[in-house]
Amino acid sequence: MENNNIIKGKVYILGDNIDTDQIIPAEYLNLVPTIPEEYDKLGSYAMAGLPLDAEQFIAEGEAKTEYQIMIAGANFGCGSSREHAPIALSAAGVKAIIAESYARIFFRNSVSTGEVYPLESTESLNKVLKTGDEIEIDMDKEELTNLADNKTYSLKPIGDVAPVIAAGGIFAYARKQGMIK
Amino acid sequence: MTGTLTENILAKASGKSKVIPGENIWVNVDILLTHDVCGPGTIGVFKKEFGTDAKVWNKEKVVIIPDHYIFTKDGKAHRNIETLTEFAKKQGLPYYYQPGTDNYKGVCHVALPAEGHVRPGEIIFGTDSHTCTHGALGAFSTGIGNTDAGFVMGTGKLLIKVPETIRFIFDGKKPNYITGKDMILRAIGDIGVAGATYCAMEFSGEAISALSIEERMTICNMAIEAGGKNGIIAADEKTLEYVKTRTSKPFEVIEGNPDAPAKATYNYICEELEPCVAMPHLPDKYATATSQREVKLTRAYIGSCTGGKIEDFIMAASILNGRKVSINTFIVPATTDVSAALLTETIDGKPLVQIFAEAGCEDIPLPSCAACLGGPRDTFGRANQREIVISTTNRNFVGRMGSKEAEIYLASPLTAAASAITGNITDPREFM
Numbered sequence: 001m002e003n004n005n006i007i008k009g010k011v012y013i014l015g016d017n018i019d020t021d022q023i024i025p026a027e028y029l030n031l032v033p034t035i036p037e038e039y040d041k042l043g044s045y046a047m048a049g050l051p052l053d054a055e056q057f058i059a060e061g062e063a064k065t066e067y068q069i070m071i072a073g074a075n076f077g078c079g080s081s082r083e084h085a086p087i088a089l090s091a092a093g094v095k096a097i098i099a100e101s102y103a104r105i106f107f108r109n110s111v112s113t114g115e116v117y118p119l120e121s122t123e124s125l126n127k128v129l130k131t132g133d134e135i136e137i138d139m140d141k142e143e144l145t146n147l148a149d150n151k152t153y154s155l156k157p158i159g160d161v162a163p164v165i166a167a168g169g170i171f172a173y174a175r176k177q178g179m180i181k
Numbered sequence: 182m183t184g185t186l187t188e189n190i191l192a193k194a195s196g197k198s199k200v201i202p203g204e205n206i207w208v209n210v211d212i213l214l215t216h217d218v219c220g221p222g223t224i225g226v227f228k229k230e231f232g233t234d235a236k237v238w239n240k241e242k243v244v245i246i247p248d249h250y251i252f253t254k255d256g257k258a259h260r261n262i263e264t265l266t267e268f269a270k271k272q273g274l275p276y277y278y279q280p281g282t283d284n285y286k287g288v289c290h291v292a293l294p295a296e297g298h299v300r301p302g303e304i305i306f307g308t309d310s311h312t313c314t315h316g317a318l319g320a321f322s323t324g325i326g327n328t329d330a331g332f333v334m335g336t337g338k339l340l341i342k343v344p345e346t347i348r349f350i351f352d353g354k355k356p357n358y359i360t361g362k363d364m365i366l367r368a369i370g371d372i373g374v375a376g377a378t379y380c381a382m383e384f385s386g387e388a389i390s391a392l393s394i395e396e397r398m399t400i401c402n403m404a405i406e407a408g409g410k411n412g413i414i415a416a417d418e419k420t421l422e423y424v425k426t427r428t429s430k431p432f433e434v435i436e437g438n439p440d441a442p443a444k445a446t447y448n449y450i451c452e453e454l455e456p457c458v459a460m461p462h463l464p465d466k467y468a469t470a471t472s473q474r475e476v477k478l479t480r481a482y483i484g485s486c487t488g489g490k491i492e493d494f495i496m497a498a499s500i501l502n503g504r505k506v507s508i509n510t511f512i513v514p515a516t517t518d519v520s521a522a523l524l525t526e527t528i529d530g531k532p533l534v535q536i537f538a539e540a541g542c543e544d545i546p547l548p549s550c551a552a553c554l555g556g557p558r559d560t561f562g563r564a565n566q567r568e569i570v571i572s573t574t575n576r577n578f579v580g581r582m583g584s585k586e587a588e589i590y591l592a593s594p595l596t597a598a599a600s601a602i603t604g605n606i607t608d609p610r611e612f613m
């Protein structure tokens with residue numbers, strides 16, 4: 001049986017202050033995430049706002065990325081409240097982000113939608129790992145392993161949003177709490 | 182009450198006598214704001230979770246102000262406005278400011294308070310990060326995503342974490358060459374783009390009291406550029422006058438305890454501040470305008486919720502009056518009220534529109550967010566290639582105004598206007 005608390009995949013490395021205009025540029029905000037074809041389309045534009053010298057995130061002609069995990073520095077997702085940002089990443093095939101810290105709204109949107117796991121590292125993993133490395137995240141143990149050399153790095157505890165993440169988003173959480181039907 | 186202003190507002194909204202920073206609480210919402218780029222997705226979430234025939238929790242409290250992609254040929258943008266129109270009609274929403282009608286207003290963060298939807302002591306959520314603007318009137322106001330907004334639409338409640346407060350105290354008498362924009366750019370420069378993450382930024386001091394409501398809005402608008410959850414300024418006589426001329430709905434002014442513990446306090450003396458810019462590509466890249474005199478510009482952009490209000494244009498016109506711009510200069514009013522005031526406000530007997538036309542600015546478009554966030558390729562003022570822009574907007578990320586090769590310097594309307602004349606970044610004192 002698949003363990004949902006294990007995420008395995010290739011990483012894509014980013015720096016500090018990755019803003020929402022880099023994650024999904026404003027010209028694609030005419031797409032509505034709750035319309036299925038537009039959800040997929042958003043995925044194909046994920047990280048389209050990266051600077052011109054950045055490594056390709058989605059290969060030419062592909063709709064999804066080969067990187068299931070993003071490794072970033074501080075203040076990931078700063079800027080806009082656009083929920084299109086965590087949705088574009090998820091639609092592109094990203095399962096988890098491991099950043100040193102997050103901007104508030106991006107983190108919140110990731111938790112509320114349940115689209116991607118916003119995890120926090122305890123060190124600058126973007127200086128240790130490189131794009132393309134394969135890692136395994138163990139959510140229960142709050143750690144990740146670089147599969148190339150079996151080195152393990154710890155993650156910060158998820159904290160007080162854990163119940164919302166475990167429920168799968170704000171609606172599922174509120175239903176569990178009996179707040180809504 | 183013993184807490185900070187933000188804590189006391191949140192306590193009341195959650196039915197508690199006191200809340201503690203870090204605590205997660207359910208709050209009752211007074212206003213939910215949405216617009217054309219996040220409204221359709223919010224409605225999608227609302228219908229999916231509550232049912233296609235579900236009613237919003239309170240139709241008086243859902244305010245829809247389309248403003249982002251209005252004057253474009255983009256088909257999906259038009260489809261999105263139709264989605265809003267249908268929804269507003271079906272739900273019987275009294276506060277839908279529909280494009281193409283006399284009800285159209287323009288930029289939501291300028292229209293929301295101007296139309297009387299912002300009241301001191303209340304809780305406002307909006308599907309736009311610059312919703313923090315409305316803390317300028319002593320409310321708790323912050324940006325949320327579509328899913329949270331869909332939840333609010335159905336329940337009128339939201340689970341939030343109580344932020345710690347960081348205080349910014351501006352004392353002294355503000356010189357006429359210093360604006361709200363210079364004050365907030367300096368604060369962001371000092372604490373950094375993540376310096377207030379998860380925190381309330383509370384602004385006070387004699388220089389804040391002396392500011393107009395519009396200038397206070399400019400300051401609170403940019404709290405998010407330091408990662409702040411909300412920006413807030415205690416309501417005073419000016420606030421009450423502004424609010425009471427716009428709404429008859431009752432509200433309760435809530436005060437903060439000045440001795441309540443804060444995470445940090447920053448003190449400024451306004452006479453010591455300088456006209457400044459935020460250099461590319463982050464709002465915390467503070468530099469004095471004078472130090473950037475060598476930067477050669479290709480265009481100036483005066484508009485947006487931060488820099489497209491009538492007082493912003495009065496400031497710009499005071500510099501441009503009787504002078505000529507040397508680079509492409511875009512004047513983008515935030516709302517229809519601002520457009521109208523450009524015709525009626527005068528300097529030396531000349532309407533602002535005439536001052537801008539004689540200075541050689543581009544023809545003034547209808548009000549909207551326009552190129553502040555790039556948008557579809559046919560958006561007015563969009564940087565479709567490498568441009569070096571001085572702009573009164575609030576963000577200068579890579580690609581923010583369109584092309585990734587463009588460079589954006591954020592500045593006050595005074596500094597933007599002075600720079601438009603010389604073609605280099607220019608301290609407005611050169612023309613004052």
